[in-house]
Amino acid sequence: MKIYIDGKYYGEKDAKISVFDHGLLYGDGVFEGIRAYNGRVFRLAEHIDRLFYSAKAILLDIPLSHGDMMRAVVDTCRRNKLRDGYIRLIVTRGIGSLGLNPYRCKKPSVIVIADKIQLYPVEMYKRGLDIITVPTTRNLHSALNPAIKSLNYLNNILAKIEAINGGCEEAVMLNSEGFVAECTGDNLFITKGGQLMTPPLSAGALYGITRGVVMDLARDNGLTVTEPNLTRYDLFNADECFLTGTGAEIIPVVKIDGRVIGKGKPGPNTLRLVEQYKALTKVSGEPIYP
Ligand code: PXG
Numbered sequence: 001m002k003i004y005i006d007g008k009y010y011g012e013k014d015a016k017i018s019v020f021d022h023g024l025l026y027g028d029g030v031f032e033g034i035r036a037y038n039g040r041v042f043r044l045a046e047h048i049d050r051l052f053y054s055a056k057a058i059l060l061d062i063p064l065s066h067g068d069m070m071r072a073v074v075d076t077c078r079r080n081k082l083r084d085g086y087i088r089l090i091v092t093r094g095i096g097s098l099g100l101n102p103y104r105c106k107k108p109s110v111i112v113i114a115d116k117i118q119l120y121p122v123e124m125y126k127r128g129l130d131i132i133t134v135p136t137t138r139n140l141h142s143a144l145n146p147a148i149k150s151l152n153y154l155n156n157i158l159a160k161i162e163a164i165n166g167g168c169e170e171a172v173m174l175n176s177e178g179f180v181a182e183c184t185g186d187n188l189f190i191t192k193g194g195q196l197m198t199p200p201l202s203a204g205a206l207y208g209i210t211r212g213v214v215m216d217l218a219r220d221n222g223l224t225v226t227e228p229n230l231t232r233y234d235l236f237n238a239d240e241c242f243l244t245g246t247g248a249e250i251i252p253v254v255k256i257d258g259r260v261i262g263k264g265k266p267g268p269n270t271l272r273l274v275e276q277y278k279a280l281t282k283v284s285g286e287p288i289y290p
Contacts, residue, residue, distance in 0.1 A: 004076045004112035005021065015111075022105050023092025027152030029108075030054040033246045034118070036077055042246075042286030043086065044070055046209045054148045055091060062091055063108055070286065076112040077288045086117040087246065092151065120248060124169070125152035125274075128254030128266050129243070131183070132144040133164035133232060134171040138204035146181065146204045156184040170243060172235070175204040180230040186245035187211040188253075190230065190238035191223070191269045197234075200227040210244040210277075218275045223269065226249065240267030249281075250274045 003015035010016075023029035032047045055062050064072065073087055087211045089112050096105035130236050135160040139146050144155070154172075160244060163171035163184065172188065181204030182188055189198045189211075196218040199205045215225045239262045241253040250273055252266035266274075 001112075001115065001286045002079045004072055004077070004110070007072075008111055009076075009079060010056065011084075015113075017092065017109060017111070018095045020095045020097065021092050021109065022094065022096050023090070023109070023151050025096075025098070026093075026100065027150065027154070028058070028060075028102060028105075028151055029051040029090060029092035030060060031091070031151055032087075032149065034073065034089060035246050035281070036082055036085050036087060036114070036288065037281040037285065038283075039083045041073060041077065042281055042285040042290060043209050043213065044073060044286040047089070048073075048211070050207060050209065051089060051091065054150065057145060057148045058150065059102070060091060060108055062110070062142040064154060066167050069110070072110065072112055074286055074288055075115045077218070080114045082114045082288065084117070087113070087114055104118060115245065120251065121168070125251055128252035128264075129169060131170045131253055132163060132166045132168050132257055133174060134159045134166070137160060138173045138175045140176055141204070143204075147162065147201055147207055149206065156262065160184040172232070173204070176233075178231065179203045180232065180235060181205055182208075183243055186243035186248050186251070189214065189242050189244065189257075190233075190235060191240040191267065192201060192234075192238055194223055194268070196223045196225045197228055197230060198225075199230055203229055207261060208244055210246055210249065212263070213277065213280065214244050214250065214273055217273055218269075221269070221276075221286040223246060225285070233260075240264065240270050242266075242270045242273070250277050 002009040034047045076156045092109045093109045094105040159171045187208040238258040243263045
């Protein structure tokens with residue numbers, strides 16, 4: 001595997017960053033998780049935009065343009081002969097001194113890793129997930145805005161640990177007011193009647209790229225798409241529930257905190273969206289091999 005670091009390619013063993021990089025010392029940096037399907041990078045421009053928004057929010061000047069960043073991703077895929085896989089894009093604050101001051105870091109580092117993807121087992125998609133609400137709440141906007149996809153993922157990691165210790169793969173995270181925010185690495189959706197609902201960004205949801213694609217598909221299917229504040233009560237009494245993310249795509253949820261959702265199996269709206277999403281990934285995206 002060849003890994004891109006600051007314009008050069010390194011083998012796996014030689015792809016290293018300094019122990020003085022503030023990305024490591026303080027989680028000071030931003031990242032993206034992107035998928036390649038069938039020789040194309042899915043929704044690349046949207047991911048690059050979100051990376052730049054995250055960087056702007058933490059006063060991190062990415063040393064490449066949007067176009068150069070897109071080219072770095074596509075080139076890394078090509079060098080690795082990747083047709084289907086997962087791309088991790090990272091921008092760290094760079095090498096500095098021991099001490100928080102980010103202005104001591106001279107140049108941010110850009111890293112691109114293009115690898116095979118570890119998929120959830122097929123059974124989980126067929127049966128649907130059983131998830132729980134965990135005690136760790138989503139970060140406050142006023143502390144660390146959940147819209148920033150920063151290298152500091154401890155908030156989500158703590159929730160993930162609580163999920164796994166509770167025997168589940170994913171967790172519902174509430175915000176400090178008790179409204180549903182999202183899951184540890186996925187956005188959450190419910191349907192009720194002809195409506196598709198997902199928490200607003202103001203509730204602590206990430207501006208998920210898959211979330212946006214699914215909302216567009218649902219509108220095309222004639223569903224009314226809204227972003228209201230949701231409580232656990234709303235989840236328990238939904239017709240259908242599913243999660244979305246670049247890695248997971250669309251995964252049905254059939255139980256939350258011991259309550260069976262709808263009929264206890266993946267519902268018709270969810271199954272339709274799963275098929276439509278799959279079809280879209282096969283035909284759209286930035287070509288790796290023009
Ligand atoms: N919420 C959070 C907190 C995320 O990190 C999503 C939602 C889904 O967004 P996209 O744009 O992918 O539809 C994410 C992104 C993992 C992992 O290993 C998942 C993400 C990021 C990093 C790691 O599960 N998901």
